[in-house]
Amino acid sequence: xxxxxxxxxxxxxxxxxxxxxxxxxxxxxxxxxxxxxxxxxxxxxxxxxxxxxxxxxxxxxxxxxxxxxxxxxxxxxxxxxxxxxxxxxxxxxxxxxxxxxxxxxxxxxxxxxxxxx
Amino acid sequence: xxxxxxxxxxxxxxxxxxxxxxxxxxxxxxxxxxxxxxxxxxxxxxxxxxxxxxxxxxxxxxxxxxxxxxxxxxxxxxxxxxxxxxxxxxxxxxxxxxxxxxxxxxxx
Numbered sequence: 465x466x467x468x469x470x471x472x473x474x475x476x477x478x479x480x481x482x483x484x485x486x487x488x489x490x491x492x493x494x495x496x497x498x499x500x501x502x503x504x505x506x507x508x509x510x511x512x513x514x515x516x517x518x519x520x521x522x523x524x525x526x527x528x529x530x531x532x533x534x535x536x537x538x539x540x541x542x543x544x545x546x547x548x549x550x551x552x553x554x555x556x557x558x559x560x561x562x563x564x565x566x567x568x569x570x571x572x573x574x575x576x577x578x579x580x581x
Numbered sequence: 582x583x584x585x586x587x588x589x590x591x592x593x594x595x596x597x598x599x600x601x602x603x604x605x606x607x608x609x610x611x612x613x614x615x616x617x618x619x620x621x622x623x624x625x626x627x628x629x630x631x632x633x634x635x636x637x638x639x640x641x642x643x644x645x646x647x648x649x650x651x652x653x654x655x656x657x658x659x660x661x662x663x664x665x666x667x668x669x670x671x672x673x674x675x676x677x678x679x680x681x682x683x684x685x686x687x688x689x
Contacts, residue, residue: 522676566672571624
């Protein structure tokens, strides 16, 4: 079955760090464009980051310099390392697979990150 | 970045109604426009891609149209399971992909 399963969310204090994981099954992460999209409570969807099949990475301005997207080909897993977390980073984080045209056809179930003291 | 604006932000309708949601891009995006449905507590689901192509498995009561800057999502006859929030998204100039603010479709 083709699916994405996120893990790693939780409650973290401002300024802290967290690493999200997204385990893929049924396809190869490294052959696809893989993204993270987040959704703050009661708000809309916000693109966070993408890693292309060739390895290029891009970030939203709101997280640039604080978040790092990566993948482990041997584990077929996508990651999002989040440092210097702020209250405004509180959201459900979705792992997603894009087609080459930026169409997000596959989503994970999401993992909640809460940044609060 | 390309900005996407949806209208209305919320909409009340009844089962069987025909509903149209509009999405406007801040610049021309050709037909690089996608629509997603999201139900509470669930991940978004792709409905329409490339403005008018129906994703596999999506009921034919959903349709999309438009090009350039103005787009519409139409549900021809609302079913109970269609009450959800709908988002448009441009994939013309990426990254970043950008989403509209969402349209919440509620039961009247």
